[in-house]
Amino acid sequence: MSASSLTDFEIVALDFWPITVPLTDTFAISSGSITSAESVYIRVTLRGGATGFGECAPFTSITGEDQLGTLAAVERLKEAVVGRSCGSLRAISGMLAERAPSAPAARCGIETAILDAFCHAAGVPMWTYFGGATRDGFETDITLPMLGREKCLQLADHWHRRGFRVLKVKVGSHVDSDIAVIHDIFARYPDTSFVVDANQGFSEPDALLLMRALQKSGVAVRMIEQPVQKSDLEAMARLRRERIYPICADESAASRQDAVALVGAGAADIINIKIMKCGVVEAFDIALYGLTAGLQIMFGGMMETRLAMGCSLAMAAGIGSVHTLDLDTPLLMAEDPLTGGYQYDGPRMVLAEGAGMGIAAQLKM
Ligand SMILES: [Mg+2]
Incomplete structure (x- = not known):
């Protein structure tokens, strides 16, 4: 209309x-x-x-x-x-x-x-509202939650057979078992690369231990995401200066001011843009600021259905220059309550035709 x-x-x-x-x-x-x-x-x-x-x-x-x-x-x-x-x-x-x-x-x-x-x-x-860079070539990673070695390997196998080649591994509780699980998956699937997300769970020495161990065995790590407490920008800057793997800020980057502080402290190579942390307009501002300041951006989400993820995908397609997409949470759900909108073809995210996000939800009052 x-x-x-x-x-x-x-x-x-x-x-x-x-x-x-x-x-x-x-x-x-x-x-x-x-x-x-x-x-x-x-x-x-x-x-x-x-x-x-x-x-x-x-x-x-x-x-x-x-x-x-x-x-x-x-x-x-x-x-x-x-x-x-x-x-x-x-x-x-x-x-x-x-x-x-x-x-x-x-x-x-x-x-x-x-x-x-x-x-x-x-x-x-919607993707044209954000700039209309490109609607093609978007693939998401897939997240392996912290469910122990056996379950992680089982899930890695499940997703690998469906074409996923970027695995997001949740770490940050026991560094030795974290390293072991990643080694096990990489040994079985050497064509995969990893986003390693600690959700602030590591001490700085443990983060460094993990990074050195993965580097030593040649694991393809795309980034170490939020290794330490969100306020500890100095530790993130030191880890970044080790030049082992790119450091990504997620919890540390929840607002425009946060993004400015990260750049000032030299604390991140990549910012994880999530509309749920700050709203759509501010997330867009952070993305453009990050790129302008010479950082890379990825798009992620909380536990979102395709409605919120569709907006993030539209923003990514509008901007175009995206390091990694972590827009996988609808794939972790037992149901899809929505009709229309973008679709998954394995890891590929295929934008919908038509106006807006092209998506509709059933009104429940
Ligand atoms: Mg994260």
Whole structure:
């Protein structure tokens, strides 16, 4: 549907509802574990009739947010959004950040739905809104949670047979067994490369121990992600100066200010861009700032369905220069509650045709 006048862009309704999707396996990382995705879906309706969808995916052990708190935050923010134009996304984003600084997942879902509605009203795909660099060539990694050696090898085999060649391994509890698991997988599948994510779990000496051990055996490591506590930029800078593997900042990069501090401290080679950490507009700003400052960017997510991931994929396709895509969490779920949108072909992510994200969720009130 295309808007014929500016009044058609006015947001006249914002509906939201909780959605819980079971995971195939427990998702365990160094900071905690979950067995289902607990999101909040949002639908924005414009005066001209166009609609847009968004997802809030709070991840308690990383940001302290949860589904109930997110529902409350969206309820609180709703009245400030209805009546605004979906064409003023940056202004709305700034207003939301002022009103709900500690509810980034809620803000992200609202921003995504507003942007999707805008794209539908304008009749353009979302990836063109972000710059339209390229829609081809996107492949995601696949995550192996911390479920012990046997399960990790079983999952590595499962995904390798489906064409996945970039494995994200969650580490950061016992460095010796972490090293052993990666060695085992690499020995069995020497054509794979690794994203090694500690979620802040290592001490600096343990991180260095792991990096040297993997280097010694020639493991292809694309990056060491968030090896140490997010505030310890000095340790990250020292690990980076070892020039063993690129260092990626995830938890350390949750805002524009964080990104500036990382660059100032020389603490990262790569930034993991996640819309759920800060909302869509701020994530886009961080991505462009990171690239401008000479860093590389990857796109990741919390435990998100294809609704939030579709927005991140659109941003990646809009910008084009992406080191790694870690947009795999829908593949870890037992169900897909959505219709339309991008699809997975093995690790390949195939963008949808049509306006917005081309995706729809079933309204549950
Ligand atoms: Mg991470």
